[in-house]
Amino acid sequence: MPKQPxxxxxxxxSRQAILEAARELISEVGYARLTIEAIxxxxxxxxxxxxxxxxxxxxxxxxxxxxxxxxxxxxxxxxPDTGDIEADLKVVMRATVAEFADxxxxxxxxxxxxxxxxxxxxxxxxxxxxxxxVDEAKKARLRSAQRAGQIAxxxxxxxxxxxxxxxxxxxxxxxxxxxxxxxxDALVDLTLKALRP
Amino acid sequence: MPKQPxxxxxxxxSRQAILEAARELISEVGYARLTIEAIxxxxxxxxxxxxxxxxxxxxxxxxxxxxxxxxxxxxxxxxPDTGDIEADLKVVMRATVAEFADxxxxxxxxxxxxxxxxxxxxxxxxxxxxxxxVDEAKKARLRSAQRAGQIAxxxxxxxxxxxxxxxxxxxxxxxxxxxxxxxxDALVDLTLKALRP
Numbered sequence: 140m141p142k143q144p145x146x147x148x149x150x151x152x153s154r155q156a157i158l159e160a161a162r163e164l165i166s167e168v169g170y171a172r173l174t175i176e177a178i179x180x181x182x183x184x185x186x187x188x189x190x191x192x193x194x195x196x197x198x199x200x201x202x203x204x205x206x207x208x209x210x211x212x213x214x215x216x217x218x219p220d221t222g223d224i225e226a227d228l229k230v231v232m233r234a235t236v237a238e239f240a241d242x243x244x245x246x247x248x249x250x251x252x253x254x255x256x257x258x259x260x261x262x263x264x265x266x267x268x269x270x271x272x273v274d275e276a277k278k279a280r281l282r283s284a285q286r287a288g289q290i291a292x293x294x295x296x297x298x299x300x301x302x303x304x305x306x307x308x309x310x311x312x313x314x315x316x317x318x319x320x321x322x323x324d325a326l327v328d329l330t331l332k333a334l335r336p
Numbered sequence: 337m338p339k340q341p342x343x344x345x346x347x348x349x350s351r352q353a354i355l356e357a358a359r360e361l362i363s364e365v366g367y368a369r370l371t372i373e374a375i376x377x378x379x380x381x382x383x384x385x386x387x388x389x390x391x392x393x394x395x396x397x398x399x400x401x402x403x404x405x406x407x408x409x410x411x412x413x414x415x416p417d418t419g420d421i422e423a424d425l426k427v428v429m430r431a432t433v434a435e436f437a438d439x440x441x442x443x444x445x446x447x448x449x450x451x452x453x454x455x456x457x458x459x460x461x462x463x464x465x466x467x468x469x470v471d472e473a474k475k476a477r478l479r480s481a482q483r484a485g486q487i488a489x490x491x492x493x494x495x496x497x498x499x500x501x502x503x504x505x506x507x508x509x510x511x512x513x514x515x516x517x518x519x520x521d522a523l524v525d526l527t528l529k530a531l532r533p
Contacts, residue, residue: 171368253450256509266512297513298503298522305506306498312453315463316494325495333530 156182157189161203166246170200170254197254197261204251205269216276224284225331231277232303232323239311240318252312274300281334291336303330353379354386358400363443367397367451394451394458401448402466413473421481422528428474429500429520436508437515449509471497478531488533500527 160181164173175196179186193199219227238244255262277300284290290299303326310316357378361370372393376383390396416424435441452459474497481487487496500523507513 249453253454256446256450256453259511262510262512266510270510270512295522295526298526301503301506302499302523302526305502306495308506309498309502313459313463313467314456315459315467325492326499329492329495329499329530332532333526335529 153182153184153188154192155206157184157192157199158203158206161199162247165200165203165250170250173200175199197258200251200254201261201264201268204247216273218276218280220280220283222287224280224287224289225327227280228303228327228331229324232307232327233320235304236307236318236320236323239307288336290331290334294334299330299334302333303327350379350381350385351389352403354381354389354396355400355403358396359444362397362400362447367447370397372396394455397448397451398458398461398465401444413470415473415477417477417480419484421477421484421486422524424477425500425524425528426521429504429524430517432501433504433515433517433520436504485533487528487531491531496527496531499530500524 157178160178161173164177164181168177173196175186175189178196178199179189182189189199193202218231221227239248251265255265274297278296281290281294281296281299285292285294306326307318307322310322311318316322354375357375358370361374361378365374370393372383372386375396376386379386386396390399415428418424436445448462452462471494475493478487478491478493478496482489482491503523504515504519507519508515513519
């Protein structure tokens with residue numbers, strides 16, 4: 140069956156073209172004015188191809204963001220574990236700050252956040268598909284630090300993640316301060332001081 | 337001049353009616369579909385009355401939120417200062433959590449946040465008119481705690497405010513967890529542990 144892979148490869152090419160078109164268009168025209176027709180035209184596929192795979196505009200857009208974060212990160216969500224929680228968290232937080240400061244991510248991620256803020260169902264879907272798995276990976280690293288005696292055994296790890304990430308998120312959302320490696324380090328230092336045994 | 341106050345009082349009544357109409361309508365139809373015409377009709381004034389005081393829809397809406405927070409809080413922005421920073425911050429944070437959890441504030445404040453996130457000019461105006469003065473009042477209380485030896489003299493107070501408020505803000509924005517007095521207390525405890533001398 141030497142010809143077998145071709146249709147699958149063509150499908151995958153179409154899928155990627157659709158997701159890329161959705162991301163480009165949301166940056167250019169915003170979510171409200173984005174249409175399935177425009178995505179199909181930009182991707183060079185028929186509308187029916189999109190509706191075969193996704194039930195709605197929101198579903199395509201959501202998958203286009205998921206694909207972005209899958210290709211931009213390691214396949215595994217696991218955080219580095221060198222045994223030094225401070226060093227490991229600083230590597231991760233500096234990378235997160237750099238991602239938020241990257242103009243390529245700016246428009247689509249801001250559009251996604253606007254949708255999430257105003258659509259409880261999308262917020263729940265986001266948490267289930269992306270937020271919770273990522274948080275679990277982060278908490279696994281914090282638990283390893285608990286076992287190593289670097290973080291209090293009774294620390295509330297969900298609260299720890301909020302304290303670590305929410306200030307950065309708010310600063311980015313409101314453009315209320317610089318997003319720098321120094322800022323990433325300061326958040327890690329403050330959080331670890333609060334979590335100390 | 338016994339009749340003097342009447343036009344001023346009538347003006348103030350119109351101004352309040354306009355601000356209230358703006359808040360009601362933004363809850364009902366959202367910012368995007370809100371019009372000056374609809375605000376004028378709801379407030380029982382002419383469109384020109386609105387344009388005499390505000391240059392744009394955004395300006396009316398912004399003032400309507402400012403008025404809300406002015407009437408909802410003490411006239412002074414100063415935080416309580418009993419000498420016990422932990423107790424004082426818990427009073428303030430519990431009140432803030434309760435405000436975010438209040439359905440009356442929900443729709444208009446979510447609409448305002450959506451605008452601020454997507455409009456850098458409005459974000460700057462918000463910071464200048466409301467965010468910065470409120471933050472200054474909070475920092476004054478933290479400085480008093482520094483003088484009392486309850487917070488490290490070299491603590492970064494801007495970062496302290498972000499750590500205290502951003503987790504609550506993110507939890508409200510993403511509806512990712514309960515907004516309770518216990519949560520307010522946990523944020524204060526964690527932040528004060530991180531700021532300890």
